[in-house]
Amino acid sequence: xxxxxxxxxxxxxxxxxxxxxxxxxxxxxxxxxxxxxxxxxxxxxxxxxxxxxxxxxxxxxxxxxxxxxxxxxxxxxxxxxxxxxxxxxxxxxxxxxxxxxxxxxxxxxxxxxxxxxxxxxxxxxxxxxxxxxxxxxxxxxxxxxxxxxxxxxxxxxxxxxxxxxxxxxxxxxxxxxxxxxxxxxxxxxxxxxxxxxxxxxxxxxxxxxxxxxxxxxxxxxxxxxxxxxxxxxxxxxxxxxxxxxxxxxxxxxxxxxxxxxxxxxxxxxxxxxxxxxxxxxxxxxxxxxxxxxxxxxxxxxxxxxxxxxxxxxxxxxxxxxxxxxxxxxxxxxxxxxxxxxxxxxxxxxxxxxxxxxxxxxxxxxxxxxxxxxxxxxxxxxxxxxxxxxxxxxxxxxxxxxxxxxxxxxxxxxxxxxxxxxxxxxxxxxxxxxxxxxxxxxxxxxxxxxxxxxxxxxxxxxxxxxxxxxxxxxxxxxxxxxxxxxxxxxxxxxxxxxxxxxxxxxxxxxxxxxxxxxxxxxxxxxxxxxxxxxxxxxxxxxxxxxxxxxxxxxxxxxxxxxxxxxxxxxxxxxxxxxxxxxxxxxxxxxxxxxxxxxxxxxxxxxxxxxxxxxxxxxxxxxxx
Numbered sequence: 001x002x003x004x005x006x007x008x009x010x011x012x013x014x015x016x017x018x019x020x021x022x023x024x025x026x027x028x029x030x031x032x033x034x035x036x037x038x039x040x041x042x043x044x045x046x047x048x049x050x051x052x053x054x055x056x057x058x059x060x061x062x063x064x065x066x067x068x069x070x071x072x073x074x075x076x077x078x079x080x081x082x083x084x085x086x087x088x089x090x091x092x093x094x095x096x097x098x099x100x101x102x103x104x105x106x107x108x109x110x111x112x113x114x115x116x117x118x119x120x121x122x123x124x125x126x127x128x129x130x131x132x133x134x135x136x137x138x139x140x141x142x143x144x145x146x147x148x149x150x151x152x153x154x155x156x157x158x159x160x161x162x163x164x165x166x167x168x169x170x171x172x173x174x175x176x177x178x179x180x181x182x183x184x185x186x187x188x189x190x191x192x193x194x195x196x197x198x199x200x201x202x203x204x205x206x207x208x209x210x211x212x213x214x215x216x217x218x219x220x221x222x223x224x225x226x227x228x229x230x231x232x233x234x235x236x237x238x239x240x241x242x243x244x245x246x247x248x249x250x251x252x253x254x255x256x257x258x259x260x261x262x263x264x265x266x267x268x269x270x271x272x273x274x275x276x277x278x279x280x281x282x283x284x285x286x287x288x289x290x291x292x293x294x295x296x297x298x299x300x301x302x303x304x305x306x307x308x309x310x311x312x313x314x315x316x317x318x319x320x321x322x323x324x325x326x327x328x329x330x331x332x333x334x335x336x337x338x339x340x341x342x343x344x345x346x347x348x349x350x351x352x353x354x355x356x357x358x359x360x361x362x363x364x365x366x367x368x369x370x371x372x373x374x375x376x377x378x379x380x381x382x383x384x385x386x387x388x389x390x391x392x393x394x395x396x397x398x399x400x401x402x403x404x405x406x407x408x409x410x411x412x413x414x415x416x417x418x419x420x421x422x423x424x425x426x427x428x429x430x431x432x433x434x435x436x437x438x439x440x441x442x443x444x445x446x447x448x449x450x451x452x453x454x455x456x457x458x459x460x461x462x463x464x465x466x467x468x469x470x471x472x473x474x475x476x477x478x479x480x481x482x483x484x485x486x487x488x489x490x491x492x493x494x495x496x497x498x499x500x501x502x503x504x505x506x507x508x509x510x511x512x513x514x515x516x517x518x519x520x521x522x523x524x525x526x527x528x529x530x531x532x533x534x535x536x537x538x539x540x541x542x543x544x545x546x547x548x549x550x551x552x553x554x555x556x557x558x559x560x561x562x563x564x565x566x567x568x569x570x571x572x573x574x575x576x577x578x579x580x581x582x583x584x585x586x587x588x589x590x591x592x593x594x595x596x597x598x599x600x601x602x603x604x605x606x607x608x609x610x611x612x613x614x615x616x617x618x619x620x621x622x623x
Contacts (some may be wrong), residue, residue: 002060009230027086029053033142034115039158039459043113043260044087048072050264053086054109057100057116059093065506079538087263092136100145104153109268110249113156113159114142117187120221121162122510124183125313130505132186139190141199142207148305152204154267157194158207160187161252161278169320170533172321182429189370198272205487206266211252211278211321213259214341216348224253225345227289231296234303236357238562241303245310249284250318255336255344265330278321279334291342295352309514325346482541483529484546485579490522492575494568498522498551515558520550 021381030047034040047054066073071154072087089108092099093435094116102111118124139157146153164171179185191207197476198205218225223244233239249336254277264275307610326332336344426547489495501521504512514520525547528538538544555569 001166012127023386024445027051027053028111029055029107029113030104030111030113031055031057031109032113032115033057033092034117035089036066036068037115037119038068038215038219038256039115039213039263039606041072041262042067042215042257043115043263044072045378046260046264048087050084054088054584055103055109056087056089057092057103059506060091065376082588094134094141097141097145100142101148102147104145108149108151109310110153110371111143111156112146112149113158113263114139114190115158117158118183118505120508120510121181121183122312122514123504124181124186126338126513128182131182132189135183135186136189136193140193143193143203144261146205147197147201147203154272155194155197155203155205156263156267157190157205157207158263159207159274160210161321162185162316163209163447164190164319164507165316169282169318170322171319171585172279172322173274175322178317181312184316189443194265195274204267205270206269206272207274208263208266209274209276210259210262210322211276211319213254213256215256216345218345219254219508221508222286223285224557225349228291228301228345228349228354231298231346232353233356234298235350236353238353238357239560241305242290243305243307243308243310244285245312246315247289247304247306248284248317249561250279250282250284250320252282252319252321253341254334255290255341258334260325260464262332264328265332270328273329274458275326275330276321276323277326277332278323279322279338280321281338282318282320288342291339292346293345295346310511323557377398385462482544486522486525486529488579489548489572492572494572495522497557497565497568498572504600512558516554518550518554520547520554522548522551525551548597552576 018085028051031053032040032043032054033056035044035059037055044054044056056069064146069087069089071134072085089104092103092449094100099310116138118127118131119135143155160183161171162181162184163174163177163179165178165184167175177188177191179188191209194205197203212224214222216225216226220226220229226244227242230239234242259277262275266273266275273530289300289304293303383396385454390517490499493520499522501524502512502519525544528547529544552569552573556566556573559566559569561567
């Protein structure tokens, strides 16, 4: 069913007369995809202030990612007299057209704002299929659901200045697109889907080509927030360096709170159209650095390290928007300037870092609150800590002020009944590197021994035996022993972030695959040990050992030394080494036992001239 310009069908005179004129117009209903993001939270606030009833679509996940809406959300079980904003969340997914149609049929919105996408440029090179499915085809699915709705709906599609790519600035509505990333190409497709549905079906559908817009709610893996977050932590002494890529890239940066107003204005016009939204000012990443560090009284050159891994395969050099059409027709203009935006973000992140430092320095323990692993992983290179996360998310009341007692044992003192705090994750005093080298040597000796290749410390074959065969039968026993170690390590309270694969999409980790070439986790190891992965089963303990170490070294590589995940990985690596070294035999003496037993068995066979079964020696690996 087509709707011309989203206008409601005309009513008859009789119907119109039946409606009392004294009644106030019904509250408008808006549906937002991507409501938990930066733009979604600001748009929700704007629409609620204008009297809308707001509904948001969120994906099902094992963890909630609604912290940007926590100040709006109202617990339905709270006291009924408490004012409750008309905001509801619903499960749906842009990759599932049936869920979108059900949502529209039940909510019957007047306006739909499609803000959801896999929105990180660098990540789109790693997961192009997913980016296209959600960002481009997802928009098509939503447009089709809007078209089939029994109620006329006005539709807004969020575009991006990345669509212009290498086209020289300034870029306006008439500038041709030249996308330079899978994300940008997907946004171009969504743009033209919107234009097509507007022209083919008469939908009131608008494209907003928004240039870069930031705020204190910006994700920390975006360069602007990564910078201001680092400024805050450096200012209070929690961080010394920040790693960045191309500093010459220029962008037109505005305030997200200003830009969502332009979205709303587009759907209030008489006719649908496409609009560029921008400040018409361009600044390089280096200029942003100067403004942010300078405002905090710091010299950015003392703290910034250029890392090639953050350079994109195809860089967009310069973006600067021409928003004259939006200013003319929508009567819109930005209220927050570049310097004001930078100062707003720096002020916020300095306060955030101060809260973190006070709690960390005080040695507080955390209890009574479970924080999912997604939140730790999402910090990545930005080194955002658990305590800081609690402060930001408004869970300060969950923290019980209890000083940590001095540890009575070497290494990490961990209570079984709670999560470990940052202060408890101090590294073992013994050198990790030297112990890893020692462990490598011992593991290689044991594996070579059980494989029957050679005596430990020698270059020849096992005396009196075959190079392979009977001794390899002891490998399952060694695997079982290793399984016991695995169970002990994975049951540790620090192990929870490493039990499942890192979901780079849900956690929004744009640089993960740039830094980590071979991801690994305990569930993957378990499948290979149990033979569930028939093409990648383990052939030796050496392979399993390498993968377990890879879990922790990946986490230590991706997260800086002061990050909780880094400390947790280091602590578990220490525990793993202790357990494994404890289980390793004194290889030389055990090898001699097997050797002499074999010689004795061969002698008995020769004397009795009968076939005597092989002596199956049970070698205890417990020292």
